[in-house]
Amino acid sequence: MSVKQISVGPEVQFAIEAHYRAEVRLWQTGQYREWLKDMIAEDIHYWMPIYEQRFLRDRRSDPTPDDAAIYNDDYGELDQRVERLYTGTVWMEDPPSKIRYFIGNVEAFDAGKDEFDVYSNLLVYRNRRQLETTVHTLGREDSLRRVGDGFKVFRRKLLLDARVTQDKNLYFFC
Template sequence: MNAPVTQPFNPVLVDESRPVDIALHHEVSQFYFREARLLNNRQARVWLETLVDPDVRYWLPILEDRFAKDQRPAPSPDEPAIYNDDYKDLDNRITRLETGLVWMEDPPSRLRYLVSNIEAYHTADAQLIATFCNVHVYRNRRQREETNHFYGREDVLRRGTDGQLRLLRRKITLDQRVVLDKNLYFFL
């Protein structure tokens, strides 16, 4: 009997009974490690142009703490969100950072991304790979500003025309109910 099929925030059906083989899992892991290195080094433009699909949807929903008996549905991408960006929105954010006029990032934050617990599965569409991972971002600004962000990601990767994996969908689920950081002007 097959494991149940789950559905992340997009219409891609994930079959958790069909994990990718070790070679493809290694390629997925290398994708995430390269993404972390680019973001650690403040190379957001390279990240966007080499690892992000032109049809991307980058989503950080607003979550509520609810009692167990509250059965309202989880947020959808049609509702208000912290981020609900497409490629153009991401490009605009990066362009603004490149101006040097973003006061909250001058001097720039020191960031360290740690990616773990990477899972990768085949989907109903052979061109797409569904992934789940956990991320810890340590951020340091000035002398005493330190923040830690822990979150999960549900991603869908698609092979670009160049044969490389690209980020098509990202749902970010922050573990904090209230973000105590002064801003989220970096990529999760």
């Protein structure tokens, strides 16, 4: 953080953390349409870039949205992914995975005009079929916009810690 950021007050911090708890509850109960409609802004950029683990002397720039990515979605693409889950044709999610999300180290900063920059860590514990278990750790960089009594995410950058994952697919939201 090179620019001094202004932390939000405790009431806004609590409200943002409550937003994240509600988001997780929607995912864990399979309410993906509600998540998209209620918590995601129509101008969303949902991005999981592909990072390389590099030596310190390797000074190449970080990935941009123009580079290859695991996810590089707008609202329409998220909507397609959500609707596909309701078709019964996503064989990798039939039966659905059991996933638990653990969100921590939530830091929220005032970005002005009722917008907030939020950094958090996420642990995703996924059980699939009978014997498949995977654990993912990642960082999230979100931009939230206050809408009514809540928030909507309009930027989400997902930073998966593992360069190579043992999971057979990443067909879940985080």
